Amino acid sequence: MGEGCFRTYTPKFSPSLTLSSPNSMHNAQTEHGFTFNRRRFLSSMSLGIGGVALGSLLMPDLFTGGEGTLDGLAPGIPHFAPKAKRVIYLFQNGAPSQQELFDYKPKLRDLQGEEIPPSVRGDQRLTGMTANQASFPLVGSFVDFQQYGQSRAWVSSLMPYTAKIVDDLCFVKSMYTEAINHDPALTFLQTGSQQGNRPSMGSWLSYGLGNENKNLPTFTVLLSRGVGNGQGVYSKLWSSGFLDSVHQGVQFSKGEDPVLYLSDPEGMNRSDRREMLDNLSELNDLSYQEFGDPEIAAKVKQYEMAYRMQTAVPEVMDLSKESDDIVKLYGPDCLVPGTYAANCLLARKLSENGVRFVQLYHQGWDQHGDLPYEITQQAKDVDQASAALVTDLKQRGMLDETLVIWGGEFGRTSYTQGKLTADNYGRDHHPRCFTIWMAGGGIKPGMVYGETDELGYNIAHNPVHVHDFQATVLHQLGLNHEKLIFKHLGRRYRLTDVSGKVVRDIIS
């Protein structure tokens, strides 16, 4: 693994399931007893067999001459040699408080209860939840911090496992956003725009790079819920917007059907399905002979892909064969489907099988009140598994080519929301600064980038706008964010809208 920049993965479960090279394509056909008709279908697409396998899913617009066909840019091919091949995005939904986790601000304790100076607050807008608050007393964190590793990064006692791997992480403490409410902020981070209807980051990568494994979707989504105050997530966050729906995120869920409608109905086994598909393709072929519409041939291919997914997805979702060491690493929850820990483990497996973008959402980080209790529980819920994922990727030699991202949609205020008591307080939404970490995928390990002021309210050094962050992610995947464009209704759209600069300082 890792020797090439455009290697295609061979899934571990069955060699016959990959369609990555002309040879294995051929195998796939004969192995499943493709009929003469079906072979003719594929060859009648006029592009040569390996090309077809790659072609129509990756580049549907080239076949249909859709709006997105771009001058000189063929989707499916990176602009330059990529550092990372895949992304695992551990989205901490609700906005984790940086003051309690990674952004150590001892001064806040010194100034506990004092009003935040107007010069610091500036003209920052407030949410409706604190807009009518008479005063804005600063509040120091209830937890203690220590420095760890060679990088001497500060981490709070709420994140003991993360503390052990700081030398693999790059903390960005100077993230900022434009939105102050959950829905627009989440949408902004995922799509580059606060209002809906644009493609998600994973969709852009699917569009830009295509997929590595023809048996699994390119962009998958895993949901879990923590213990803290939660904010919903929305499937529009993994929508493909105006891109072809082949690029939309596919939610993998716990339960019998990890992908919607994946399982064959009761009373039908695999050979029944194969037989049904053989009859189906024979009938479709008759129709193709009559109409000559290439859509018919494309449809047959989609059914074959669906058939392969039916085997590939349950295999990848099966965590029962994981070793005891792995279970210990991620924690016992990793065997409970639908938990954050299980999703982290699953993310590793999906990534290992060539899924380009694995998007996790973990709810429960919206601590407006009762923060000390809630965030303690919430941090406990994610700490071990997040660190385990990085460790696991590293021990498998996958971290170099897998970009892991951990973070929420904005930060939280340095002053309290609601009443400040001796042992309780809350923090409101704060767009001006928040902390995320990244690991692997060509990002410098053991680094702390950017800095907030001593009150943790404004950015003091190296601000990173959401669009800068997005540009950097695309860059690591070998894509120039200004060139990854889709023309729609007269405008060239980008993930980074009209701004964004790659943060070169954090790239190794």
Added chain:
Amino acid sequence: MRKNFLFIASLFLLATVIQGCGENASGLTSETRLPDQVSYNFDIRPILSDKCLACHGPDANKREAGLRLDLAENAFAALQENPTAHALVAGKPELSQVFLRITTEDSTERMPPVDSNLKLTQQEIELIEKWITQGARYEKHWAFDPPVKPALPKVDDTDWPQNELDYFILQKQEQRGLAPNEEADKERLLKRLSLDILGLPPTLEMQNEFLADTRPDAYERMVDRLLKMPAYGEKMSLHWLDLARYADSHGYQDDGYRTQWPWRDWVIHAFNQNMSYKKFVTWQLAGDLLPDSNKEQLLATGFNRNHKITEEGGIINEEYRLLYVTDRNDMFGKGLLGVTLECAHCHDHKYDPFSQKEYYQMFAFFNNVKEVGRESVIGGPETYAKKPLMEISEEDTQNILSFINKPDTNRLIVSVMGDLDSTRKTHILKRGVYDALGDEVEPGTPSSILPFNKNYPKNRLGLAQWLFDKKNPLTARVYVNILWQEFFGKGIVKTSGDFGMQGDLPTHPALLDWLAVDFMEHGWDIKRLVKQMVTSATYRQSATVSKKKLAVDPENIYLARGPRYRIHAEYVKDLVLASSGLLNRSIGGPSVKPYQPDGLWEGATSGRGLLSVYKQDHGSKLYRRGMYTLIKRTVPPPVMGIFDASNRDLCEVKRLKTNTPLQALVMMNDPAVLEASRVLAANLLKEKSSVNEKLTNAFRLIICRKPSAKELNILTNYYEKQRSTITPEAAHKMLTVGEYPMTRNLDKVDQAALMRVISTIYNLEEAITKT
């Protein structure tokens, strides 16, 4: 490493080959000769708009060197930076800085600049050169000139046309050496027609009657008959619900329930009444402002309240109130005017002649609503509509609003329009930011489209009058184009939401204008327009595509074959229900919650509100048409999304038509499809008929034609084989799908075998395709 490089290289090669194929096949690029007379609108403006105007166009803030290339007087004037030189000199490319700068070898001088990532092709450069040589004549953007009804073009094959439309289509075909296909066979034609007019497949009785009807006007009679059926209103509503972003939830964060469905019932009613497009839209825009406005007219204004409304705590009211106004304004632009007005929200439009000021002048029409950003947080029935709202009483549903399908006696409220008594001031919002107030503006319309007539009232009613002013160049064209897209698969202007300079040019400009003027001349009569389209020879052609036609015209731009497309998501469901006999044909009423995989809502919710848990409906509600499936915006019905339905976030005028493995999984495994297969199998087994007849009927119900001998042979063999291999246990398991009662006294193995064959027929490409 080496291997990988080779692989990359071959990928590039492959991409080149694919692209090359696409270009040659469409016959529109590299090999195309330069036209004898270069047209500004059709040849030059697309180049300028796409490659030059971002920096040398209408946006004053981004303009480089003070040069505008979209206006003749500016382009011919002396350059600001070099008064002895001119961007354009008519007839003299060698003196025109435009030509010199696009051809210079000096990369620091060359336009477009390297960092724009834009590049002119050789063909584009030659076109510009020839245009300058021919005098560099500018024309007004075609879409902003009012349409004039053109004469019918002359064609060679005068026997082919059935009505006026066909002359325009045939002329273009003949110019390209294409000839139309023969008429489709009756069965396929009826399926196409029925799907297009009703959104439903033809019943067996209809198929039999039509096949037996040998009168020369049998087709026209069928058209008339279908147009009178109430399902017509349902079918026609769908594109309007997308345009009007109709949904059953408020759309933000907790995404609470709303009762906006009576507005949807009105839309169906209006189409069935064949209300003129003018009245239809005027009521929706300004029903509340009409003299002696009645409750039906008020209900119609729900159109402008279908947008998302927040219930999130901690928001700033004014920011969201302005978002709602923005949404209305953008819908007005995209849906009714077919222009991307929204681009001028934060700055002057970069391509089209709309200033930011003009954006906010339009905005002013929608800025006077008696509303707030957040009226309530998620809650009970009192939150299902937001002020201004109307109450629909029992008496209303007996009288003026009798088309509303109100199932119970609960209080029913709908969000509608209503203005303040005083006028709320409208300011330009700098960069579009809610609290960055710029100059105050008065209501007005973009002068490049049509200046606002001083005699019109300065409110939404006046705006409606402006929209339907005979001189408005866009309204009729845009709607005619949307309907063309519904029936022929793509618009005459392919970018149906963008008739501006960045939009596609019409493939048949004369036809578009003829249709638009004819539509206006005949009182904006929608049914008449539909009839014109479906009775044309163009529409009736077979969809067969020869290799030659596929090579010459892969996208079917010249319509030398009939439209052949996968049907919309909602109609996929309709087809499955109707063909199996399960369809519940009642019209309107509250949206329903059919089968849906467990946990989708629950997994994505904060836990608040009526829609946090999916409580599936039962009984006949499971079998309502697809358009009645409840749309929770943040988690829309999954099958609909998989088949490219709009999530109703914002105004949409065009759907994608993708083809994905997830769609295959739905057709194979969705309990709704399996249940339909089971029920249809039972119905057929109850009939006293042979296996051949049963399979033939199943095929006819779903595919809407008789199977060929080969097809029937495959189906029969498959059926017989299943009968001999399915065990009673497996049969029992297969048949337990869906809530529809089981039919007793049938052999379970027979039924399971037939069910499996029927399910296979549902999975045929042709089943959910308009053929």
